[in-house]
Amino acid sequence: MSLRIAVIGAGPAGGLIAGLLAREGHRVTLGDRRDRAAMEANEDRSIQLSVSPRGMGALAAAGLDDSMKARSIPLAGRVFHRPTAACCRCCPPIPAGRTSRPTGVS
Secondary structure, eight states: OOOEEEEEOOSHHHHHHHHHHHHTTOEEEEEOSSOHHHHHHTTTOOOOOOOOHHHHHHHHHTTOHHHHHHTOOOOOOEEEEOTTSOEEEEEOOOOTTOSSOOTTOO
16 A cells, blocks of 8 residues: 655655655655755755664665765764863774674763
8 A cells, every 4th residue: 555655754764764755656746844945055065974774774674884985084083072172082992893882882
């Protein structure tokens, strides 16, 4: 049975679920608070999107992980900055062979 489904939010999660639903044969309308002209005006802007191991799991379930890996670079660690540009928190890289940090390390 094909359903008509509206997905609100055209970010990474909304786009992924809309694509999966369409692949299953549903008629999907994807909407976002921003209008198309606003999104197209910023299409050359880098948003430096990072994907967590959990997010990569979702992409793998959708069959998109190889495509994502081909278009990305590994993230070795993260640094958060205060508005004053002072470093406030550093996250060490995920140990080799693991998909997440040990408990207590964020």
